[in-house]
Amino acid sequence: MNNKNVLESALDYQARGFSVIPVGSNKKPLINWKEYQNKRATPEQIKEWIEKYPAMNIAIVTGKISGIVVVDIEQGGNSNGYPPTVTAKSGGGGVHLYYKHPGYEVPNGTRVKELTDIRGDGGYVLVAPSVSDKGEYKWQISPDDSDFSEWPIDITKTVSLKEDKDKKWLSAKDGVSEGSRNDTAASMAGKIISCTPPELMENIGWGHFKVWNSKNTPPLPETELRNVWESIKKIHENDIQDGSKGSQASILLESILGRKDVSLFHDEQGRGYISMEIDGHQEIWSCGGRKIKLWLSSEIHRTQEKAPTAEVKKSILSVLEGKACFEGSEIKLHDRVAWHGNEIFYDLTNSKWQIVKIAKEGWEIVDNPPTIFKRYPHHKEQVTPSKNGDVKLFLNYINVANPEHQLLLLIFLISCFIPDFPHVMLVVFGAQGSSKSTLSKLARLVVDPSLIEVASFPHSQRELIQALAHHYFLFFDNVSHITEEESDTLCKAITGGGHVKRELYENDEDIIYTFMRCIGMNGINLVTTRPDLLERSLLLELERIDPENRKTEKELYQNFAKDLPSILGGIFDVLVKAIQIQPTIKLNAHHRMADWSLWGCAIAEALGYSKEEFLKAYQNNITRQSEMLLNENIVATTLFSFVEEKKEWEGTATELLQELYKRTPLDYFEKQEKYWPKSAASLMRKINELRTYLRQIGISVTTKMLGFERRIYLEKIKEKEPKQLALTDSNYAIDDIIPRSKHISPEEIPF
Numbered sequence: 001m002n003n004k005n006v007l008e009s010a011l012d013y014q015a016r017g018f019s020v021i022p023v024g025s026n027k028k029p030l031i032n033w034k035e036y037q038n039k040r041a042t043p044e045q046i047k048e049w050i051e052k053y054p055a056m057n058i059a060i061v062t063g064k065i066s067g068i069v070v071v072d073i074e075q076g077g078n079s080n081g082y083p084p085t086v087t088a089k090s091g092g093g094g095v096h097l098y099y100k101h102p103g104y105e106v107p108n109g110t111r112v113k114e115l116t117d118i119r120g121d122g123g124y125v126l127v128a129p130s131v132s133d134k135g136e137y138k139w140q141i142s143p144d145d146s147d148f149s150e151w152p153i154d155i156t157k158t159v160s161l162k163e164d165k166d167k168k169w170l171s172a173k174d175g176v177s178e179g180s181r182n183d184t185a186a187s188m189a190g191k192i193i194s195c196t197p198p199e200l201m202e203n204i205g206w207g208h209f210k211v212w213n214s215k216n217t218p219p220l221p222e223t224e225l226r227n228v229w230e231s232i233k234k235i236h237e238n239d240i241q242d243g244s245k246g247s248q249a250s251i252l253l254e255s256i257l258g259r260k261d262v263s264l265f266h267d268e269q270g271r272g273y274i275s276m277e278i279d280g281h282q283e284i285w286s287c288g289g290r291k292i293k294l295w296l297s298s299e300i301h302r303t304q305e306k307a308p309t310a311e312v313k314k315s316i317l318s319v320l321e322g323k324a325c326f327e328g329s330e331i332k333l334h335d336r337v338a339w340h341g342n343e344i345f346y347d348l349t350n351s352k353w354q355i356v357k358i359a360k361e362g363w364e365i366v367d368n369p370p371t372i373f374k375r376y377p378h379h380k381e382q383v384t385p386s387k388n389g390d391v392k393l394f395l396n397y398i399n400v401a402n403p404e405h406q407l408l409l410l411i412f413l414i415s416c417f418i419p420d421f422p423h424v425m426l427v428v429f430g431a432q433g434s435s436k437s438t439l440s441k442l443a444r445l446v447v448d449p450s451l452i453e454v455a456s457f458p459h460s461q462r463e464l465i466q467a468l469a470h471h472y473f474l475f476f477d478n479v480s481h482i483t484e485e486e487s488d489t490l491c492k493a494i495t496g497g498g499h500v501k502r503e504l505y506e507n508d509e510d511i512i513y514t515f516m517r518c519i520g521m522n523g524i525n526l527v528t529t530r531p532d533l534l535e536r537s538l539l540l541e542l543e544r545i546d547p548e549n550r551k552t553e554k555e556l557y558q559n560f561a562k563d564l565p566s567i568l569g570g571i572f573d574v575l576v577k578a579i580q581i582q583p584t585i586k587l588n589a590h591h592r593m594a595d596w597s598l599w600g601c602a603i604a605e606a607l608g609y610s611k612e613e614f615l616k617a618y619q620n621n622i623t624r625q626s627e628m629l630l631n632e633n634i635v636a637t638t639l640f641s642f643v644e645e646k647k648e649w650e651g652t653a654t655e656l657l658q659e660l661y662k663r664t665p666l667d668y669f670e671k672q673e674k675y676w677p678k679s680a681a682s683l684m685r686k687i688n689e690l691r692t693y694l695r696q697i698g699i700s701v702t703t704k705m706l707g708f709e710r711r712i713y714l715e716k717i718k719e720k721e722p723k724q725l726a727l728t729d730s731n732y733a734i735d736d737i738i739p740r741s742k743h744i745s746p747e748e749i750p751f
Contacts, residue, residue, distance in 0.1 A: 020061075027059075037061055079097070358576060404620060417447065434544045447473040538621060
């Protein structure tokens with residue numbers, strides 16, 4: 001074989017986007033080639049291989065890395081029925097048919113039929129001008145003569161198990177860490193076995209199982225993986241497929257699936273659930289959760305008077321989850337509160353699985369609600385609300401004396417029972433001893449009682465996302481600082497958005513979270529100095545309680561527990577009225593939190609106040625936001641002082657950063673260093689965030705390109721920008737900001 005031809009061919013294959021590796025005449029790789037399943041060798045590496053192995057052959061790694069899958073038909077095999085495509089003669093006299101990779105995992109080594117295998121992900125094939133011990137490889141239809149045809153649909157159906165949706169959940173599994181491999185392997189084996197035809201169990205099912213294992217960190221040894229596979233397959237065959245043997249799994253599985261009260265379904269994220277009657281009411285459990293595992297153990301022992309093995313439970317659960325995911329309907333599940341039609345449902349999370357239904361006609365407790373809620377282990381049982389309650393009793397237990405703040409707090413609390421719109425974040429701050437944590441805990445008890453009364457702010461972004469995903473209303477306690485990334489996550493949680501959680505767990509294998517949450521936060525100082533989060537907030541500053549006015553926690557919580565049913569019932573009474581009123585509320589213009597303003601007006605009127613009283617209180621709070629921002633934000637404070645002195649200034653962002661550094665006292669800078677921009681670009685981002693607030697206090701910021709240089713223009717202006725305001729149809733009370741004699745259209749007011 002000509003060494004020059006091998007080098008030229010190898011470089012040509014590499015240039016076409018194939019992953020090339022050197023192999024010997026025995027068709028075995030001459031290098032450790034695993035890394036080239038994920039990256040392609042460079043021309044320099046190929047030249048080094050040629051020098052090191054002058055007699056080397058060329059192989060192309062198949063699968064996603066090279067974009068090809070090869071049907072390997074041995075000599076004597078039948079190639080009829082396959083679409084024409086790039087074709088080669090193998091050294092053994094067989095045929096290689098080259099097709100485009102379909103985009104999902106195609107297990108290597110899968111036997112499609114006699115003398116016909118698949119070379120897919122994790123495999124390789126020799127290519128011309130290679131010569132093996134059995135003979136020479138030649139192109140019959142080369143890549144120069146034809147394009148690669150699409151992967152044949154008939155083979156796709158075979159290789160990807162029974163249905164397209166099966167391959168979707170398989171391709172979504174990103175593997176698990178070392179501590180979870182064995183348990184998850186058994187579960188995964190059960191899922192694959194349950195949806196694989198017996199005739200494809202070895203070649204197709206086992207191939208998928210090996211592909212899944214390759215993604216683990218690290219993968220299980222193949223001997224251990226095989227033991228798991230054979231064990232689960234044996235249980236599946238003996239305990240499920242042959243119910244006549246009377247095994248633990250088959251008896252209980254037949255009993256579960258035969259019950260009229262049982263339904264299997266999956267949520268919008270593809271997680272399997274079972275709904276079944278327990279003690280006269282319907283309960284909803286995750287098919288991979290702790291509750292159903294305990295129930296299975298109890299039920300097997302009760303009916304068969306024997307303890308179930310772990311393998312039996314895993315086998316049953318894998319079948320239930322498979323049926324839930326691939327045969328059950330999709331139902332969107334909610335946490336604590338949900339709209340269902342035109343009615344609000346509130347989950348009491350009690351042992352009877354009761355909910356409260358709130359409609360414009362009234363509210364009632366429902367014993368057998370529709371399937372719309374999921375529960376987490378931290379959920380605590382809510383008290384039974386009483387009719388003709390009084391939500392204002394809540395004010396007796398908190399340290400808030402300002403009437404406007406009391407109104408805003410009540411509206412915030414009641415609005416948390418209305419889902420699916422952006423709620424303001426309640427920010428409570430004040431000195432030690434001002435009862436911030438008490439207010440936070442009581443609010444949590446009213447809206448979303450949990451074993452976690454108030455939460456410490458998570459240490460990582462991943463933990464923050466998971467905490468928000470698993471709590472409808474979460475109050476963070478004693479927060480001193482939040483990063484820009486954390487602030488952005490909170491903004492998305494308030495207004496709604498998707499979040500990626502990269503690390504997977506056995507019972508929570510999703511990688512995408514989508515949610516909209518009610519959030520509270522307390523601390524000694526105001527930590528929401530980012531404008532985008534601050535304008536989504538409701539500020540509540542508390543004063544320190546005098547010693548003579550303090551009460552013991554035991555006394556406070558005992559009395560609160562007595563009043564909680566009335567407080568909760570009062571909230572539902574107000575919601576009934578608010579649902580009636582909300583469609584009639586008309587606003588000519590809106591604050592950033594427009595939906596909350598709209599519902600706030602309706603709730604205020606339902607409480608016996610006017611919408612004007614609410615809007616005035618809310619506007620005063622917004623004004624307070626601007627004042628606090630300018631006092632607490634080091635960039636805004638320094639910039640305001642700079643423009644007050646200069647009146648007007650022009651320069652680059654770098655020059656402005658240097659000027660502001662000069663005006664910042666060293667001791668103050670050291671305390672605020674984490675908030676200070678580290679570069680000119682960072683300074684510009686912060687100024688852009690503050691631009692609206694700066695305009696309101698009389699500072700104009702404009703930028704303009706001068707050649708390749710961006711120039712900043714700062715100017716002290718006489719007419720300040722009107723502050724953010726929600727206007728009613730009566731053009732209420734804006735005299736202090738916009739004279740009544742001057743007509744201002746909504747478009748002229750910056751929100």
